Amino acid sequence: MKRYAYYQSCINESMTKEVDRSIDLWQKDLGIEMVKMHESACCGGSNLDFVSPKHFALVNARNIALAEKQGLDLVVSCNTCLMTIRTAKKKLDESVELKREVNEILGKEGLEYRGTSQVRHLLWVLIDDVGLDTIRKKVKTPLSKLRIAPFYGCHILRPSSVLGKDDPLEPTSLDLLLDALGGKSIPYEHKNRCCGFHTLLVAEEESLNVAAEALREAMEAKADCIVTPCPLCHTVLDGYQAKALRQSGLRGSIPVFHLSEVVGLALGYSERQLGIRRHIVTV
Amino acid sequence: MLQVCTDFRLSMKPFDIVIVGGGGAGLYAAMEAMKTNPGLNVAVISKIYPNRSHTSAAQGGANAALANKAKDDTVEMHIFDTIKGSDYLADQDAVEVLCSEAPKIIRELDNMGTPWSRLDDKTIAQRPFGGAGRPRCCYCADKTGHTILQTLYEQCLRKGVFFFNEYFAIDLSVEGSRSRGLIAMNIKTGKIEAFPAKTVIFATGGYSKMYWNRSSNAAGNTGDGQAIAYRAGIPLKDMEFVQFHPTGLRKSGLLVTEGARGEGGYLVNALGERFMARYAPEKMELGPRDLVSRSLETEILEGRGLDSPAGKYLLLDLRHLGADIIKSRLPQIREMCMYFEGVDPIDEPVPVRPTAHYSMGGIDTDNYGRTIMEGVYAAGECGCVSVHGANRLGGNSLLDILVFGRIAGRAAAEESGKFNPSAIPESEVTRIEHDLRGFMQPKGHYERYGALREELGQTLGLNVGIFREASKIRKGIEDIESLTERFSHVRVFDTGDIYNTNLLQALELKNMLDLAATVAAGALAREESRGSHTRNDFPVRDDKKWHKHTIYTYEEGHPRIGFKPVTMGRYELQERTY
Amino acid sequence: MSDTTIQHHVESRDVTFRVHRFNPQVDSKPYFDDYTIKLEKGITVLRALNYIKEHVDSTVTFRAFCQAGICGSCAMRINGISKLACTTQVWDELDRSRETGIIRIEPLRNLPLIKDLVVEMDPLVGKMKKHSNWVDSRMPEDEWGKKEFLISEKEFLTYDKATDCILCASCVSECTILRAHQEYVSPAVLLKSYRMNVDSRDGIHDQRLAGLVKDHGVWDCTHCYRCQETCVKHIPIMDAIHGIREDAIERRGTKDTSGARHAEAFMDDIAKKGKLVEATLPIRTNGIAWTVKNLLPMAFKMVLKRRTPPPPPLVKASKGIDALRKEFREMTGHVTKDHQKKSGE
Secondary structure: OEEEEEEOOHHHHHOOOHHHHHHHHHHHHHOEEEEEEOOOOOOOOOOHHHHOHHHHHHHHHHHHHHHHHHOOOEEEOOHHHHHHHHHHHHHHHHOHHHHHHHHHHHHHHOOOOOOOOOEEEHHHHHHHHHOHHHHHHHOOOOOOOOEEEEOOOOOOOOOOOOOOOOOOOOOOHHHHHHHHOOOEEOOOHHHHOOOOHHHOOOOHHHHHHHHHHHHHHHHHOOOOEEEEOOHHHHHHHHHOHHHHHHHOOOOOOOOEEEHHHHHHHHOOOOHHHHOHHHOOOOO | OOOEOOOHHHHOOOEEEEEEOOOHHHHHHHHHHHHHOOOOOEEEEEOOOHHHOHHHHOOOOEEOOOOOOOOOOOHHHHHHHHHHHOOOOOOHHHHHHHHHHHHHHHHHHHHOOOOOOEOOOOOEOEEOOOOOOOOOEEOOOOOHHHHHHHHHHHHHHHHOOEEEEOEEEEEEEEEOOEEEEEEEEEOOOOOEEEEEEEEEEEOOOOOHHHHHHHEOOOOOOOOHHHHHHHHOOOOEEOOOOEEEEEEEEOOOOOEOOOHHHHOOOEEEOOOOOOOHHHHOOOOHHHOOHHHHHHHHHHHHHOOOOEOOOOOOEEEEEOHHHHHHHHHHHOHHHHHHHHHHHOOOOOOOOEEEEEEEEEEOOEEEOOOOOEOOOEOEEEOHHHEEOOOOOOOOOOOHHHHHHHHHHHHHHHHHHHHHHHOOOOOOOHHHHHHHHHHHHHHOOOOOOOEOHHHHHHHHHHHHHHHOOOEEOHHHHHHHHHHHHHHHHHHOOEOOOOOOOOOOHHHHHHHHHHHHHHHHHHHHHHHHHOOOOEOOEEEOOEOOOOHHHHOEEEEEEEEOOEEEEEEEEOOOOOOOOOOOOO | OOOOOOOOOOOEEEEEEEEEEOOOOOOOOOEEEEEEEEEEOOOEHHHHHHHHHHHHOOOOOOOOOOOOOOOOOOEEEEOOEEEEHHHOEHHHHHHHOOOOOEEEEEOOOOOOEEEOOEEOOHHHHHHHHHOOOOOOEOOOHHHOOOOOOOOOHHHHHHHHHHHHOOOOOHHHHHOHHHHHOOOOOOHHHHHHHHHHHOOOOEOOHHHHHHHHOOOOOHHHOOOOOHHHHHOOOOOOHHHHHHHHHHHHHHHHOOOOOHHHHHHHHHHHHHHHOOOOOHHHHHHHHHHHHHHHHHHHHHHHHHHHOOOOOOOHHHOOOOOOHHHHHHHHHHHHHHHHHHHHHHHHO
């Protein structure tokens, strides 16, 4: 059983609770254990860094230090948390001064940022640690009938200088995983593009135009559903789907799954168990 | 179908200044004109967006005796270096203007926001450059021209200069000894439009692209301004002087800046020798360009070059500079070597060979950019004052376009009130429209401009290149004449109006052919070796017969050569050694 | 550069260029033409296009000038991604293409199409003008040329990368928000604005900044990082955008834009609870009226699905919140000191 420090994203604790719930269900099946971090704090959601770069470094140095204290890699299941914490890590690793300043403060709590724990996405753990072969073997109910539009979201890909797992413009990891689960991932242009979440509250019209285009492309590609590794993308593509389509004069609807849900489905869990009925768009 | 433009501009009041070309010289002229008199109506007409101009390719920097780096540098030393570099063909009064304005212009650029690399004392950084006695080349990493161009474009936008982007200049409308203005094609619509103007400044850059694939220049450096002026009766000067840059990339001819040698790069032959020791024992790699180019060519001719399917070449070795210097000081160069040559200069020496790079000749002007035609000016590489004479020093070309662009802009601004041109007759516009349509008519036997362009470059490179001699030049002249004849059969297949690049490239070829005739004629006439012009059959400089400028006038389709004395000053003729 | 002499290499193959064509004078809508030519390894896409124009079809229309990656003319979408044709190797694109042996060539997006691969650049220039993308010097013009500004290499480095921009418009073409709204300021213009705003020689910083925080300005960016990822000069454009935001909050506070209030809310919540209080985020970003109008219609369904975020009193603070609060405050002390030091300089 490989253990990880599991960082609980704010959104998964409030709006998309089904993500952590589904991971809880199947993690042991795949031989991994996500040890929840209760003391961690909000990463700043790609916002704190320009409000106060130093607080941003502090909070995330602390988050990583908490994982390091347990000697575990930090794993997230939200793209933006991934990008944000990795950005902080990069800044800390590149600046001795910043690291020293932050550690001076963290020291009082008995914490130290050393840079030893990696910050990884659940998707990466599934592919690199669990392995596609193992996953393939464990699948009980393959997603064989589904044409799936993979939607990566931005912050698992870009900036590549911070993320670097996939080609930022031609990603493959999610496609590979979906194929291992027995589904058929279909090509469509928007799969590596943006969902619009980060302007949702700032420029809603633009944001929903972005979402509508992704939805339209997936539907035109005759996908049965969309799968995303990011709860923020899910919130827009699912929660705001009706509004986005209406604004762009489009009809129809398409279910949107979390990555953790389709893993659960393939491993034999029911929609009810996985919390899929909490979605806004009826599956 | 092209449309004659019954344009509003035919009847409208003339522009005060129409500037043809939006590179460093044109934009400085525009900005200076607006600064001189904000009430003026200034238009820049450019066949590309001005920020794309070839000024952006100048990597190394601009010379100015700021004495930031070498405290004992002086304007006088800069003047002497320039005159000596020119092989004493530069006009000394013009060089004095160039060098004494230099510190001012560099500071002015700084004052308006040009990013310069900095020294520890926060002053503008300077580095050594070929042919200069002191490190006086001001730079911004290896993107100096690019940053200057962007700054000037930004400032022109700020000052409300009127931009006609993607307009191709075709003709000057002339009445007797006066200009009425310019006729140009709006590339986006295909319309021929008239630009009545009190003054016209030509600033279209150089003509070295006539060497085609043996040139480091942008595809559009086809000498449009020189060709238009020449055909309109304005004389050209010193056209035979074409500078070959020593270090073009082997495959593409693209340039590796002299800054690479300024930072300490070595030139090495197949035997691993730093062969410059043979030719310029003191200055080594930092000798003047004509000398270094000849040295490379000699090494290759004498069998000490390396061989490859893309031709013989030598090596520019930067490895000893180390990754840090290469990355921080020469990042663009490194990228170019990787994109176009597949070589990372951190790990491998760069394959290089000489490439046609700069035209010293151009439209004959006085020190204010005036031509012999009333209201017509020229500046920058397009013009010839002359400050570069037979060979330009590295770091003096950016300086030239800035200083003389500015001077021409001010002169035109101050003098435009004197001119009262008559209206451009609609018949001129119609005639051009008719001529252009002629290209698109189906012909029995037709030629493709691409093949002619290629052949022009080839014959120039072989017969009017670095080493020249009478028999070869004559062959070149014959070839150019035959190509000109064949050009009359060129067919343009794109018969549409909108963005017809097929037509544009044919017109550019015509400009290159007309100018190539002057280059070759001058090369044959000048029976001596001076600066970039090297005659195997006349290997020494002959001051008695040839210390003079060549002047070209257009007569019945051919150049007639005349001469003009060189303005001397403080510096006597001396042998030029490095 | 030669278009017909193609470099001598061993490896060669037939390559099909599927080129976007549209001539508004004759075509009612765009279409694609396939040109299959034999090429040798080492050739760039631009040279291949030149070859097609000269030997196969002279009417294919595209911009190209320096052919050396510095003028920015030949940006186009190659296999779906905006980049310079002159610095792109055909063989690299063959590896990337979805259909074996076929390279798709399309015009840039988000700018009006003129013909084939040529798009109108004027809208971009218009935005540069709108946002004063120039240094408006603190020095009066009649003083120019007399003395240098003294600038540290450190300051130079703050805008060094940004001045690499060649306005090729690849970032404009790739921008998510511009595609959603054409009035959006554009990444290139934000980059240039940032470059001007950190230049100590400039005198209109505040005015420029005030323009950038308006509608369709810097706060509309959705942090998708496509601009940065496709920048042909590898400029960290998002750093510039974040830089403008940081500057806006520091100088203007958070009152004038929803984006700034949104960002500030993160800071507040982390300081208080260690986590985000999502329920009140819309109100804090856009006010009550906006929230009622925009979100109430959705709230009903959200409640049914138990998807509404918990109200603030129910958001449990992080377990280590006391320690975090203390550390946060301490860092605030550091930041205050930094600011004092900066303004003292």
